[in-house]
Amino acid sequence: MTAQHGTPEEKEDGRRARGERRRAAIIDAALRVVERDGVAGVTHRAVAAEAGIPASSAVYYFATIDDLLVAALTEAADAYVRRVREATEDGASLDTLAEAIIGGGSPEQRGRCLAEYELTLLAVRRPSLRAQARRWMDLVAEVAGRHTDDPVAVRTAVAAADGLCLEALLDDRDVEPGEARAVLAHALRLD
Amino acid sequence: MTAQHGTPEEKEDGRRARGERRRAAIIDAALRVVERDGVAGVTHRAVAAEAGIPASSAVYYFATIDDLLVAALTEAADAYVRRVREATEDGASLDTLAEAIIGGGSPEQRGRCLAEYELTLLAVRRPSLRAQARRWMDLVAEVAGRHTDDPVAVRTAVAAADGLCLEALLDDRDVEPGEARAVLAHALRLD
DNA sequence: TAATTCCTTGAACGATGGTTCAACAAGATC
DNA sequence: GATCTTGTTGAACCATCGTTCAAGGAATTA
Numbered sequence: 245m246t247a248q249h250g251t252p253e254e255k256e257d258g259r260r261a262r263g264e265r266r267r268a269a270i271i272d273a274a275l276r277v278v279e280r281d282g283v284a285g286v287t288h289r290a291v292a293a294e295a296g297i298p299a300s301s302a303v304y305y306f307a308t309i310d311d312l313l314v315a316a317l318t319e320a321a322d323a324y325v326r327r328v329r330e331a332t333e334d335g336a337s338l339d340t341l342a343e344a345i346i347g348g349g350s351p352e353q354r355g356r357c358l359a360e361y362e363l364t365l366l367a368v369r370r371p372s373l374r375a376q377a378r379r380w381m382d383l384v385a386e387v388a389g390r391h392t393d394d395p396v397a398v399r400t401a402v403a404a405a406d407g408l409c410l411e412a413l414l415d416d417r418d419v420e421p422g423e424a425r426a427v428l429a430h431a432l433r434l435d
Numbered sequence: 436m437t438a439q440h441g442t443p444e445e446k447e448d449g450r451r452a453r454g455e456r457r458r459a460a461i462i463d464a465a466l467r468v469v470e471r472d473g474v475a476g477v478t479h480r481a482v483a484a485e486a487g488i489p490a491s492s493a494v495y496y497f498a499t500i501d502d503l504l505v506a507a508l509t510e511a512a513d514a515y516v517r518r519v520r521e522a523t524e525d526g527a528s529l530d531t532l533a534e535a536i537i538g539g540g541s542p543e544q545r546g547r548c549l550a551e552y553e554l555t556l557l558a559v560r561r562p563s564l565r566a567q568a569r570r571w572m573d574l575v576a577e578v579a580g581r582h583t584d585d586p587v588a589v590r591t592a593v594a595a596a597d598g599l600c601l602e603a604l605l606d607d608r609d610v611e612p613g614e615a616r617a618v619l620a621h622a623l624r625l626d
Numbered sequence: 627t628a629a630t631t632c633c634t635t636g637a638a639c640g641a642t643g644g645t646t647c648a649a650c651a652a653g654a655t656c
Numbered sequence: 657g658a659t660c661t662t663g664t665t666g667a668a669c670c671a672t673c674g675t676t677c678a679a680g681g682a683a684t685t686a
Contacts, residue, residue: 400591404622646667
């Protein structure tokens with residue numbers, strides 16, 4: 245009853261505060277493991293090792309592997325939304341959108357993108373995760389919608405954005421942001 | 436040295452013939468397992484159980500799980516190419532292409548599509564599988580190329596086709612083939 | 627028929643992983 | 657300080673899995 249109202253800077257339980265921090269660290273570690281070894285590599289022990297904590301601690305916060313994956317997917321979607329929003333809030337230029345989606349081909353972005361894809365595919369098999377996974381597409385649809393009123397164009401742009409990511413992953417070469425831009429522009433009839 | 440030339444109906448070793456049949460049955464079973472439980476569900480034992488044979492027999496034909504997944508991916512790509520070629524060889528209508536890609540939303544097609552996606556994503560982490568995985572995209576690019584000369588339009592259509600599949604998987608509802616057709620037509624400027 | 631090759635199969639070994647549990651430390655509340 | 661809550665941790669249990677292996681059966685060849 246002490247932490248009732250909105251201000252989170254209430255006098256809080258220090259134990260819980262540290263717990264929340266550790267929880268977040270575990271999720272981060274889990275995302276790193278997904279990037280490195282894929283969803284299949286996410287085990288309590290592997291994530292705990294990545295986070296530098298004992299395995300039983302990872303179990304304490306995420307009783308099942310599923311819980312951990314759900315948390316990781318949610319965090320990944322959050323990060324993605326943050327990134328794209330930041331890149332498109334002021335000027336909704338197509339270049340920045342393309343770069344935010346494809347990620348410029350840097351290795352770290354590539355790892356992120358792969359992780360996002362794996363988690364999305366995971367969501368296909370778990371109805372409870374679908375809503376989280378859809379946030380990617382919905383966000384791209386929203387941004388695309390600023391450039392056109394044609395719903396088919398928007399659908400095309402969204403689908404193309406997803407497909408471009410997959411191509412970028414499958415090709416080893418760095419995908420030029422210019423190519424992504426050209427495809428998005430084509431889908432949106434901006435060329 | 437007996438089975439040297441092209442005619443496969445040479446007097447062949449009956450043991451090997453049955454072996455080849457069993458090998459094919461194992462690959463089929465592996466694909467069914469991928470559809471049902473995902474790539475993560477592919478184990479020697481699970482595939483063997485699906486095929487109704489002892490686990491050690493699956494090991495005899497595919498010494499490692501990787502071998503099994505490679506074979507499954509190759510077979511899935513073969514089947515996909517066969518399907519799309521069959522649907523587009525005579526009249527290369529966009530409707531048939533759209534249906535071949537999206538698959539009319541039938542549950543079995545959905546399972547196939549999901550399996551193809553999972554195997555494709557697997558290929559991202561194994562360079563030796565990339566070539567097989569690319570066959571999907573290359574085929575769609577070829578078919579799309581029959582409708583336009585604009586390379587950007589082709590790239591957009593290919594990317595959109597991949598993205599549409601993912602959307603269809605993520606949405607539970609059956610995706611209307613008409614929607615897929617509209618998106619492809621938009622990408623190819625045929626509307 | 628004997629030797630050879632190919633396939634079949636059950637059992638087992640070692641490793642990994644999900645999960646449980648009990649003991650314990652540390653902060654919060656009385 | 658006593659008590660309660662929260663977090664921490666190492667050990668262990670049990671299941672699953674990849675892989676090995678040896679014994680054998682069946683088709684083929686000599």
